[in-house]
Amino acid sequence: MTTTDEILASAPQRSEQLATPELTATPQRKLAVLTCMDARLDPLRMLGLRVGEAHILRNAGALATDDAIRSLSVSQRLLGTQEVLVIMHEQCGLLNASEDDFKAALAESGVLPSWRLGAFDDLEATLAASVARLRASRELPFRETVRGLIYDPDTGALREPSP
Numbered sequence: 647m648t649t650t651d652e653i654l655a656s657a658p659q660r661s662e663q664l665a666t667p668e669l670t671a672t673p674q675r676k677l678a679v680l681t682c683m684d685a686r687l688d689p690l691r692m693l694g695l696r697v698g699e700a701h702i703l704r705n706a707g708a709l710a711t712d713d714a715i716r717s718l719s720v721s722q723r724l725l726g727t728q729e730v731l732v733i734m735h736e737q738c739g740l741l742n743a744s745e746d747d748f749k750a751a752l753a754e755s756g757v758l759p760s761w762r763l764g765a766f767d768d769l770e771a772t773l774a775a776s777v778a779r780l781r782a783s784r785e786l787p788f789r790e791t792v793r794g795l796i797y798d799p800d801t802g803a804l805r806e807p808s809p
């Protein structure tokens with residue numbers, strides 16, 4: 647039995663608790679969060695938010711990629727959000743990963759992707775670059791509200807690096 651099979655088998659037990667007929671697709675706190683897919687991160691609990699209050703976008707590294715900008719653009723232009731938080735974290739899988747090794751492994755599989763891994767060696771500098779990219783993205787009408795935070799999965803602490 648795969649994890650997916652187990653999830654499907656137990657889904658009916660969760661449905662009543664999950665149902666949100668009182669909510670709409672518009673996030674109540676007008677916030678969009680871009681964070682990493684790291685399994686240790688629970689963005690709603692981390693931010694003290696509830697379901698329905700914010701958009702949560704996740705990718706490897708919490709990077710401001712073209713597709714993250716696409717989703718943030720939908721979030722602001724179609725669904726009313728006005729603030730953006732980018733949350734990177736300590737011990738990220740992309741920290742000190744090798745762009746070249748990853749590229750070589752893909753090439754061995756016969757793939758030359760148009761995207762890059764996004765490996766980085768300086769967490770704060772990478773966060774600052776993502777924040778700067780979003781603040782310069784005219785796809786986002788509310789780009790001046792973009793801020794960056796760093797989370798530590800070991801301690802649960804969330805901090806805003808000084809600019």
Ligand SMILES: [Zn+2]
Nearest residue numbers: 682684738739
């Ligand atoms: Zn990560």
